[in-house]
Amino acid sequence: MARDKAKPCELDQEKYDADDNVKIICLGDSAVGKSKLMERFLMDGFQPQQLSTYALTLYKHTATVDGKTVLVDFWDTAGQERFQSMHASYYHKAHACIMVFDVQRKITYRNLSTWYAELREFRPEIPCIVVANKIDDMKMTQKSFNFARKFSLPLYFVSAADGTNVVKLFSDAIRLAVSYKQNSRDFMDEVLQELENIDLKREEEEEEEEEMLDKEQPGRQQSPSPS
Ligand SMILES: Nc1nc2c(ncn2[C@@H]2O[C@H](COP(=O)(O)OP(=O)(O)OP(=O)(O)O)[C@@H](O)[C@H]2O)c(=O)[nH]1
Numbered sequence: 001m002a003r004d005k006a007k008p009c010e011l012d013q014e015k016y017d018a019d020d021n022v023k024i025i026c027l028g029d030s031a032v033g034k035s036k037l038m039e040r041f042l043m044d045g046f047q048p049q050q051l052s053t054y055a056l057t058l059y060k061h062t063a064t065v066d067g068k069t070v071l072v073d074f075w076d077t078a079g080q081e082r083f084q085s086m087h088a089s090y091y092h093k094a095h096a097c098i099m100v101f102d103v104q105r106k107i108t109y110r111n112l113s114t115w116y117a118e119l120r121e122f123r124p125e126i127p128c129i130v131v132a133n134k135i136d137d138m139k140m141t142q143k144s145f146n147f148a149r150k151f152s153l154p155l156y157f158v159s160a161a162d163g164t165n166v167v168k169l170f171s172d173a174i175r176l177a178v179s180y181k182q183n184s185r186d187f188m189d190e191v192l193q194e195l196e197n198i199d200l201k202r203e204e205e206e207e208e209e210e211e212m213l214d215k216e217q218p219g220r221q222q223s224p225s226p227s
């Protein structure tokens with residue numbers, strides 16, 4: 001008797017079992033440590049070499065929130081100016097944002113307002129966490145950064161280099177993304193959902209129409225389209 005039954009592919013099984021999937025984007029100037037934070041969380045490692053992200057890297061991660069499996073797409077975006085025109089698609093259907101600055105470079109903190117304005121233009125309601133990275137190199141970690149307070153955003157002091165607060169940051173971001181997705185009353189989400197429903201309905205109607213025509217005219221030929 002064969003004991004080993006064919007096992008379904010692991011990834012497909014995860015997808016099948018997943019209760020939800022969410023998209024989390026990461027924003028901030030070049031070299032603030034966005035990719036290193038992902039690396040620390042997903043691979044539990046840190047290679048100090050500087051390799052700027054080319055436009056976009058996508059990481060897939062499986063998490064458990066309140067006993068449910070959640071598939072997470074992390075979008076690691078390049079902070080460099082030259083890629084800024086791609087941002088509309090970065091933001092599309094994102095459920096949470098991690099916005100990073102470097103505690104050692106004031107300009108990256110100042111630029112948060114630009115990143116935040118752009119985020120809100122595309123995703124007015126999604127949860128956003130402000131992240132002060134590289135606190136391993138900094139003595140005064142308790143310095144108050146007004147930006148987060150001004151917009152009532154949570155602020156996390158982290159280090160991708162030594163791992164401080166990294167798991168907490170990502171776990172909370174996933175939790176916020178899931179809860180946003182489940183409770184969202186975001187106007188843009190509703191509009192997108194409506195558009196998807198209209199598309200589906202139109203496709204169904206077209207299929208029905210095709211079927212009816214096929215029944216009415218067996219052996220029907222497609223008429224040439226006017227040129
Ligand atoms: N000391 C210290 N250095 C860090 C930390 N996180 C990142 N770095 C360093 O900062 C540099 C930039 O890190 P990246 O993660 O590549 O930065 P990024 O934000 O992804 O940059 P772009 O991809 O260009 O947008 C690297 O040399 C890292 O080693 C940290 O927590 N502490």
Ligand SMILES: [Mg+2]
Pocket residue numbers: 034035036051052053076077078079
């Ligand atoms: Mg990067």
